Amino acid sequence: MKKNKHYSTLRLILGDQLNARHSWFSKQDDECVYVIAELLQETGYVKHHVQKICGFFLAMEQFAMALQKAGHQVLHLTLDETRDFKDLPSLITHLCQQYSIICFEYQRPDEYRLLEQLRDFEVDKSFKKTISKKEWDTEHFLVPFDELAKRFKPGKPGRMETFYRKMRQQHNVLMCDDQPEGGQWNYDAENRAKLKAADLEKIPEPLVFASSTSSVLERLKRHNVQSFGEIGTHLLWPITRQQSLKLLNYFCTHCLPRFGQFQDAMTANSDHQWSLYHSRISFALNTKMLHPKQVIDKAIKAWQENPDAISLAQIEGFVRQILGWREYIRGVYWSNMPDYESLNFLKAEKDLPEWFWTGQTQMSCMHHAITQSLQYAYAHHIQRLMITGNFCLLAGIDPDQVDQWYLGIYIDAIQWVELPNTRGMSQYADGGMVASKPYAGSGNYVHKMSDYCGGCVYNVKEKEGESACPLNSLYWHFMEKHRELLHKNPRTALVYKGWDKKMLADRNAILKRAKWCVNNLNSL
Secondary structure, eight states: OOTTOOOSEEEEOOTTOOOTTSGGGGSOOTTEEEEEEOOHHHHHSSOEEHHHHHHHHHHHHHHHHHHHHTTOEEEEEOHHHHTTOSSHHHHHHHHHHHTTOSEEEEEOOSSHHHHHHHHHOOOOTTSSSOOEEEEEOOSOOSSOGGGHHHHOBTTBOOOHHHHHHHHHHHHTOSEETTEEGGGOSOOGGGSOOOOOHHHHTTSOOOOOOOEEOHHHHHHHHHTTOOEESOOOSEEOSOOSHHHHHHHHHHIIIIIHHHHTTTTTOOOSSSTTTTTTTOOOOHHHHHTTSSOHHHHHHHHHHHHHHOTTTSOHHHHHHHHIIIIIIIHHHHHHHHHHTTGGGGOOTTOOOBOOOGGGGTOOOSOHHHHHHHHHHHHHSOOOHHIIIIIIHHHHHHHTBOHHHHHHHHHHHOTTOOHHHHHIIIIIIITOTTSSSSOSSOOOOOHHHHHHHOSGGGGOSSBTTOOSSTTBOHHHHHHHHHHHHTHHHHTTSTTTHHHHHHHHTSOHHHHHHHHHHHHHHHHTGGGO
């Protein structure tokens, strides 16, 4: 930092803008100061997992140190320095006055609330000089922000598969001339294998890190920041670009060969049940320590160099998540905000069960998914969609409460990616913008894709009675409750034909069990 503490330009870097390759940093400018600040407003808009807060704060600190080492002027402010500022605008106003700033610049936030806050912000007019304001792109996503409105129409974003194929063609990813590599666009049908006993011993040990959490935890305690979840003295998640690259390399070497095959699988019978073959780079991606094209290129190179170990189905399944789903979800978010965050198509209004915060439920699948989430601030996409998400959908949980839980508990959860995945894909609260049908499943799905049911007090084969798996009756209760909305959907029409063929007494018994479950969610 300059001793005279006077600069011409102040550039704000948010906690999810840790992109070392941004054009901002292409040259040094002693008249420009970069501000990276911990803020109480960011710890309290929802209640966060303690690992999430530590992960962001530690990554911000490391990024500030890296910029300083590269010769940039950096102001890294902890909660100790920002505690007296009610929000981000008040902090910026103070800093502009303190350092005689004439130009305030920021990268466009990826959350609507922050973009609105910064665009509405005007530096205190009591200043004797005019301070200009400039917005920059984050230079991270593969679809430029200004193109989103052309590709995604409000209320009608189109289907992900169509978007994905266009992205493959545009970026020449897994293409052979103008045709998909191998002659097939999507290998999802080959990516639904269940882990068998013999497979469990082959699951690779996850690569984890060990960054000290003591300084951040002390600050959180000092400023009475409320959080939940488990944490130790060290954080296992990557907090630097170098660590993120190590995790990516580890995935490509040890996990990618079987990623696609088991990307939907779940198990309770492995020491590595929480990680399996997943990359776990979503936090590094969403904080922009890694670039999506960099991730895709690295994975494809690993496949090209070792095609005998990594099949096309494995690499395509991974590329689809990054090039397709991640970019698609962002388009849905920005084309439908701010109305999207209040959608409740199914009019769900039940309260989230108390055991979502403890994992203390007799339902084995829910216990494992939630306990894992509390322990690691992480669960893979099927655990989120078809275990916790499926339960909330079937039970009719208020999507506002579901959103708050998902946004708070997962280390990679930033609203642009969390909201369409939860409210749209998981809860069908958007009426089908993202998903062509509600992703509702009975206990049979859990039994098919996991070994969770083996240790459960409930019987996955039963649909009625006290010992019956709650998911079975809740599934039929959900389908019956929303018959008028769903019976014309071609993807759910056959379900009703099967239901209607059951004896009336059987249907009534199943619905009776479901009614008890709905009225006693905290007792399940």
